[in-house]
Every structure is written in structure tokens, then in C-alpha cells.
Amino acid sequence: MNNTLKINLKNMSLDEMISLANGLGKKRYTGRQLYKWIIVALNNFKSVDGTIKTVWEIDDNNYIESVLIPDNDRLTLCVSSQAGCPLGCSFCATGLNGFRRNLSSGEIYDQYLLTKSTLDSQTRITNIVFMGMGEPFLNYDNVMKAIEALTNELGASISAKKITVSTVGLIDGIYRLADELPGLKLAISLHSAIDDIRNKLIPIAKKFPLAKLKESAKYYAEKSGNRVSFEYLLIKNINDSLDDARALANFIRAIPCKINLITYNPVEGSKFQRPDEQKVSAFRDYLYPRAPAITLRKSRGVDISAACGQLAGHHNPK
Ligand code: SF4
Structure with a gap:
């Protein structure tokens, strides 16, 4: 034997x-x-449209996706932390496809390493965002181990402040991150500042009501000295009214933050629709004087299904 x-x-x-x-x-x-x-290679192929989505085959016939987003002097890699996702957010293609398993730290780090190997020697990946498939805080230990490799001078040597961990609002993870690694950036997928609406979009939010989420966001901002990014996916007639904008302005009061507005990209099988331009503008204009910083993001890679809401598994890839 x-x-x-x-x-x-x-x-x-x-x-x-x-x-x-x-x-x-x-x-x-x-x-x-x-x-x-x-840390060694997995199989991969890619599709190109300025934004590059890569589908990685992993050892047990599952696949995951990462997205490389060039933006002026930045080159951001959006990585996955899980194969699939168990949280089933109603607007998300990953949620529609169910959960397979957590990724190992090596599989997370490989997305960086193998993407880097496709670039010429002068080109550096400057930023990493955990906004691909999965909820990073459900795979906390492996995500942190991968971040150790990403930041270590023997690994990728990327500054912690260039790494963003994105959550749909698992507050235990937010407190843990604030206590253990406050140097990282935190993004919270908010999508509504009204509990009833948010609970429909993000079923796990029933466990983490907005009042508690707000406290955890404030705690992170105080501990880290960083602003929290709130991601807000505008969906037609769901969360794009002026009442929704008002609720958002109230929610963020007293939290050092910035808001990233993203317009929903239709995915096959989804009941949701892209919001009207006019309503998007009205929403943004209401928030401008009331929010410390606000960005209306252009969707990237829509034609290769790499934009927000389109990855077979994803969080908020831009
Ligand atoms: S939005 Fe994020 S947490 Fe929700 S189902 Fe998609 S991958 Fe999971």
C-alpha cells in the first residue's frame, strides 16, 4: 500500500x-x-473586446471566469472566488447557475498569474477586484491567502490598496476584514437602500438588514481610513426611481464613501431590464449634490458577456 x-x-x-x-x-x-x-497554469481561452474575459477550466470540469479591464493607465483584473455562488441574487447570472465549490487560494492566484503570462513584459496588472464569480467572504480564508500571494514581494507584489474585495453585505466578513486587513479596499453591492427591495434582489440581505450593514460600513471606514465603495446596479422600475435615490442619499449619510452606479445589462433568462437613460440621469443628478463622490460607470465588454450581470458567475464585474 x-x-x-x-x-x-x-x-x-x-x-x-x-x-x-x-x-x-x-x-x-x-x-x-x-x-x-x-503556482502553475490551468487551461484557458479568451475573448477580446478591449475588455478581455477569460474562462478558466479547473480540475474537476468546472469553470470560472475573470475579466481584464484596461482603463487609461489602469489595468484591472476582476477575479472569481468561487465556482458558482450559493447566494442566488436575482439579477445575477452566477446566482441563476447555482454553486459548485469554493476556489482554493492557488486557483484564485492562478487567475492573476495566467492572465499576466498573456501580457507583454512591459504591461502590468495594476488593480485586482474580487468581483467575479462568488461571494469572497464565503471563502474568506482562501481569498486572504490568495491576497497574501498577490501582495507579497515574492508573489505579485501588488499594493494592498490596489486590491478591492467586494461583498453583497456579509457583515461578519466586513468586521473581520476591518480588523485583520484594513489596508484592502472594500466594495459593498448595495443595489437598494430600501430593505424590502434589497431583500428581493439579494436574498441573503434578510439576515443583514441595512441598519446593521450601515454600522459595519462605518466601522470599516473608521478602522481603515478608506472610503467604502457602494455599488448600485440600476434596474428598470425596480430601484431606479427618485424615491430610491432619496433612500440611497439617506443611507450613505455619515459614511465616508463613494457610489458607483452601473446600469443593468440584460442576461438570458432574466426578468430584469436596462433602465431608461432619462431615469438614470435623474437618479444621478439627484445624488450629485448629496453624495461625497459618485460615478456612473460605462459597462465594459457587453458584447462578450463580460459586463455586470452577464458572467455565468459574477459579482459586479465592470
Ligand atoms: S451577485 Fe455576487 S453574491 Fe450575488 S449571486 Fe452573484 S456572485 Fe453571488
Whole structure:
């Protein structure tokens, strides 16, 4: 019988790798070298439209998606944290397709590493956003381990302040992030500042009412000294009225934040529609004098189904 214990090196943190090297009678340096070299390629193909969506095959015939978004001097990679998602938000293609499993830290980091390998040596990925498939706080430990590799000088060496973790509002995760890694940026997918509407869009929100979400957002902003980004997906006749804008203005009062408005992109099988331009403008104009910072984002990669709401699994990819 073969008693060999198999270890998946791709999922180990730097400390774990050094302990492994020490345990094998090797020096600390060997552990560091292993850490630097061990994360290896998955299969992938890509579709191009300025924005590049890549579909990665993972070992058990599942797939995940990442999106590379060039924007002037920034090159942002939107990564997935889960294959599918169990939260079933009603506007989200990932939610429609159910949940397969959490990604390992190596599978998260590979999305960066393999995307980088497709670029020329002068081109750097400047920002990482966890807005692909899945809710990052449901896979907290592996996401943080991947972030360790992304920020470590032996890994990708990307500054923590260029990394954004996006949640639909799991407040336990928000408090944990604020206490453990306040250097990261936090984005909260709000989509409505009225509990009844938000609960319909994001079923898990019933567990995390807006009053509690607001407290957690304030806590993060105080602890980190960063502004919270609130993502707001405008959907026709669901959350795009002036009453909705008023509720949003009230909600964000006293939270250091910025608001990213995104217009909904239709996905096959969805009952929702893109909002009228006129209502989008009225919504934005109402908020301008009442919000500290507000952006109306252009959807990217709509024709390759890489825009917000279109990934087979996604959070808020832009
Ligand atoms: S929006 Fe995010 S949390 Fe909701 S189902 Fe989609 S991937 Fe999951």
C-alpha cells in the first residue's frame, strides 16, 4: 500500500511553505523559492473586446471566469472566488447557475498569474477586484491567502490598496476584514437602500438588514481610513426611481464613501431590464449634490458577456 501523503503545494501560504521546507531539513530560503515558483497554469481561452474575459477550466470540469479591464493607465483584473455562488441574487447570472465549490487560494492566484503570462513584459496588472464569480467572504480564508500571494514581494507584489474585495453585505466578513486587513479596499453591492427591495434582489440581505450593514460600513471606514465603495446596479422600475435615490442619499449619510452606479445589462433568462437613460440621469443628478463622490460607470465588454450581470458567475464585474 502506498502511504505517501499528497500535499497540494498550490494552496499553501508562505509560512506553511517555509515550515514544509524546514520539516524536510531544508532552509527557510528553499521554502521561499518554492512559494515563488509553485503556482502553475490551468487551461484557458479568451475573448477580446478591449475588455478581455477569460474562462478558466479547473480540475474537476468546472469553470470560472475573470475579466481584464484596461482603463487609461489602469489595468484591472476582476477575479472569481468561487465556482458558482450559493447566494442566488436575482439579477445575477452566477446566482441563476447555482454553486459548485469554493476556489482554493492557488486557483484564485492562478487567475492573476495566467492572465499576466498573456501580457507583454512591459504591461502590468495594476488593480485586482474580487468581483467575479462568488461571494469572497464565503471563502474568506482562501481569498486572504490568495491576497497574501498577490501582495507579497515574492508573489505579485501588488499594493494592498490596489486590491478591492467586494461583498453583497456579509457583515461578519466586513468586521473581520476591518480588523485583520484594513489596508484592502472594500466594495459593498448595495443595489437598494430600501430593505424590502434589497431583500428581493439579494436574498441573503434578510439576515443583514441595512441598519446593521450601515454600522459595519462605518466601522470599516473608521478602522481603515478608506472610503467604502457602494455599488448600485440600476434596474428598470425596480430601484431606479427618485424615491430610491432619496433612500440611497439617506443611507450613505455619515459614511465616508463613494457610489458607483452601473446600469443593468440584460442576461438570458432574466426578468430584469436596462433602465431608461432619462431615469438614470435623474437618479444621478439627484445624488450629485448629496453624495461625497459618485460615478456612473460605462459597462465594459457587453458584447462578450463580460459586463455586470452577464458572467455565468459574477459579482459586479465592470
Ligand atoms: S451577485 Fe455576487 S453574491 Fe450575488 S449571486 Fe452573484 S456572485 Fe453571488
